[in-house]
Amino acid sequence: MLSLFAAPHSHVPRRMPQVMRQVMFAMLPGIIGLTIAFGPGILVNLLLSMVTALLTEAWILRLRHRPVGKTLTDGSAVVTGMLLAVALPAIAPWWIPVLGTFFAVAVTKQLFGGLGQNPFNPAMAAYAFLLISFPLEMSLWPQPFEWHIAGFSWYETADAVTGATPLDAFRHKGMLTAEEFWQQPQLLSPDMVLAWEWVALGWALGGVWLLWQRVIHWQAPVGMLSALSLLAAFFYGVDPSHYASPWFHWVSGATLLSAFFIVTDPVSGATSRLGQCFFGIGVGILVYVIRTWGNYPDAVAFAVLLMNFAAPTIDYYTRPRVHGHRKAQRGLKQKDSAP
Amino acid sequence: MSQTSVRELAINGLWHNNPALVQLLGLCPLLAVTGSVVNALGLGLATLSVLVGANVAVSLIRHHVPTSVRLPAFVMIIASFVTCAELLMQAYTYSLYQILGIFIPLIVTNCAILGRADAFASRQPVSAAAVDGIMMGLGFLAVLLVLGAIREVLGQGTLFSGMALLFGEYAKHWQINVFADWHLLIMILPPGAFFTMSVLIALKNIIDQQLKKRQAAVSNTVHAQPSRRVRVTD
């Protein structure tokens, strides 16, 4: 019997589950960096997130009468869980990743229609949810490289010596100038900065590999990093004693994680390459603004969520010029009927 | 007025046409002041009393108001009642009055009250309007209380905290500490209100669906399927 299929009868070898697997693989260097720096708490968070993501998705799919097995194996829920888990502090109690992942998968993704339909980045929405709900638990990171000394508990905040992240510490430097701040190790230990530098390197390695494999495209990461760097460089150049250097912004917080893994999320970002560029630039600007003048130390989540709002508008304004037409139909007022 | 219509009005106001869950009116105060039960109770009682008063008053004057100016007239009536409620709260429950702040005068703009006045009270006799006002107000109050309870329990871990503001010193004992040392901050904030509200509406819809299913099952077994013939020659 001859099979009857429609054209095209040929396809690129890579399909979506493979894309997801490649993203997971690319996260490994960063995860390794985090584990070395902050202990196995990260791995516990990862495990909890992934399991919660799968269970939540299965439950919601059952409620929605959708096929469960087929959808779970596309790997998108697991990736969401992983992205959230690596953003959480290593010593966060068990219910933080569980609650956050539940929110990410059930509310941000499935309630809007499932894969491909969520207007907001699920990991970032969940992070924002957790940050607003539990500001204390979300800001306590353990001292780096000492976690094997301080003891470790699986299900509650450890008695480990905790410290603030670099961004947090810098924020609260008060009346000190930046130079004085850097000379006071009790505010921010050099170990902490080193740890975060290693983590940032891990994310960068993963991101570059994704670029090379053409899983992600360079427009959004380059847009974000260059906008952030330009703004930081400008203000640092104007007043080095009150503003952090661009390097500081790069290596602290979730900058590189978001540059390669968050702003490149296809579902909630802009569609066209040019649109992705603007999306990245917007995120970069907002990250700097909120970090420097806003209420929260790390601004990536809010910046990404705000740009998610703007993504459809960006799409409308970056419509390409179709072959054979004189100019592109840009703008919010679109023709509604055939020409 | 017959018993059935009181019953109808009751079911309508409390369930089928609930101002908060079905008509989705008056959501601004609903979401803003339901951080705790006492706040919700305070505003709910104020809204209830204004609703009843306004309904009765509008119904009394319904034949004498020209149609073209009826809405401004109703708003004036509602505003008068709200002023009374506000003054009462200012006099007797001053701390609660301070906590609720702007939301007490904002009862005037509560679309549930104006909508009810225009859609029902201005066309019905006084007794019907009064009953409707009570039922609608109770429905609104019920949603407020449930929402307030959930948000307070999940957000602060307590229940009935601060009841002294409304009921006096004795009510301090009513506070129940459900969770110790708990704070899910987001439930106190507006996003939590929206989440809880959506869950309540979803629950109501589920209950309605189940009731309908049960009713359909019952009626299917009892009554035969009606004839579907188009032309019935007799």
Place this chain on the structure above:
Amino acid sequence: MTPDFSRVHRFHGGIQPPEHKQISTTMPLQAAALPDRVVLPLQQSSGLMAQAVVSVGDYVYRGQCIAQVKTLEGQSSALGAAVHASISGHVSELATLPVPHPGGLQSPCIVIESDGLDLPVPDHVQRQDDWQDLEAEQLLATIGAAGIVGLGGAGFPTHTKLAGGFAQDTRLLLINAAECEPYITADDMLLRQRSAALIEGIQVLVHLLEPEHVVIGIEDNKSEAIACLRAAIDDDSCIQLVVVPTRYPSGGEKQLIQLVSGLEVPSGKRPIDIGVVCQNVGTVVAVADAVIRHQPLIERVVTVTGDALAQPRNFYVRLGTSIEHVLTQAGLRPQQLQRLIMGGPMMGFALTDLSLPVVKTTNCLLAGSNEALGAPGEEMPCIRCGECEAVCPAQLLPQQLYWFSAHQQYQKAASFDLWDCIECGACAYVCPSDIPLVQYYRHAKDELRVLTDEAQKAEQARQRFEARQARLTRQAEEKAAKRAARAAKAQQIQSASKATAASQPKATSDDSLSSNATPPLSESASTSSISPSLRSSQQHKIALAAAQVALKRADKQLAAAKARREEDVTALEAKVEQAREKLKALQNVSDTLSDTVSASVTPATPVTAKASGSSTPAVSASLKQLKITRAAALSAVKKAEKGLLNLQRATDATAEQLDAQKARLAGAQEQFEAAEKALQKAQLATEPTQESNS
């Protein structure tokens, strides 16, 4: 826009799938073994279906025309292509048989059973080298008579395309040797063997179209063909050979035009609208064969390839050969055959029947297994990755087109330029969610066609309705105008006759007639402008009628009394006598008055009857009688008009007679008006009449 031939331009997007071309270029291009039977569908091109010109049992020669396109009434030419016998033999069937079509449709076909001799048409002119002397129309006719269609896959009748190019200024003649789809090597092998014929064909086209530029566009993966071409065109320097990078779909018409010249075909227009004629190499070679060697299109190069074949290669295949026959010659391994595709892997369609014939648009037969060709995965949700947009050669937003098509928002899809999609399949090729994008677009286009059709029909219906409404209105207006004209004319005549009637002699005594004059009529008479003579004649008639009625009554009373056997009937008898005499007297007078008022049936009778004291209720009876009066007056008017008309028509009518008739007519009309007025007055008044006793 001016074309720029100085460099190779780029088109947006495109993909580079694995080529798989080497496997079918190892063996030289040869003719396939002749089949025993050919099935020739009558529809092998776009346009109309050809009509068979042979019948069952006829013997046909190779190259004989067996089907032609009949022009429709009122049209000088029709779009379509003729069909020729690709083998000599007997026509065994004219039947509706399955043909290669994505939908598996059946179509009328001519089946020829070969006699094994492959005889050409007798007295066939072998060669015509003086084709340059032919006129353009003759050239076009030759090309059309040879049944040549676009062999690159579209199947558009070539002579029509060239006629369009001939009629307009051709800036660029572009020969499409790109062959961008994987697996297909038909044009490649043809160029390796028959580059000289290609150049001949180009010369024919140049002679016909007189273009400013001639370019052959070829992909850079065909090095041997490029070498052969370069060797062939060294003599002819006006032909430019442009080698473009290998990228799918650089062989698309619009894409190749953009690649070689930088021009973009405007949306909704065809290349000829910017002065470009694009032809496939196979088509051009067929043109050369038709014009120079007088060979119609009876065979074509087909790439037979795929991993289910032992010797994939290219063949010259006679049109109508069954696919099985061709595949067998390439070493078909049936157990490995799981997919049969006509065309390439990007745009070809799957077939399930090996007995289908090869047609003019068959450029490749791809026989493969599911592992080599890949079964499509299950469709997953779109993750908005934008890959499709990156590869679309038409620079569309395939993602948005998908969203709209999948949610039945076809108009919105059309507004996102759905009609510019060339259905190349590059978007579906790269989609990580395995969404069959081209299917969605084809479906949306179909739905839009249906909608347009329905809208057109509704528009036509609306126009017909409005025309009908206008016609009805116009007819009504005409009728009203006619009525008004008639009334005006009558008015004219009446006023004319009134003038003449004024000079008429008065009638005899009013006194004898006045006694029975009824008030309503006399009132109405006084209010209208009736002449005294007319009044008197009316009164006379009234009197006459009254007398008649009186007589009748008296008679009746007498009879009744007699029936009752009353004694005293003398009074009644006297009354009867009296009435009779009165009537006689009046009748004498009426004779003298008969000229003046001729045809008036006295309408006064019922009125006088009422006036003489009938016992009927006053109001309704009087109304009825007034109506009767009016009707009688109207008929009198008509009779007078007719009489006048007759007199006017009659040749021996005297002026006096005419005048008299006119006067009669005028009188009748006045009487009518009087009756009308009386009726109206009676209808308005509550107590319309005062009865007067007779």
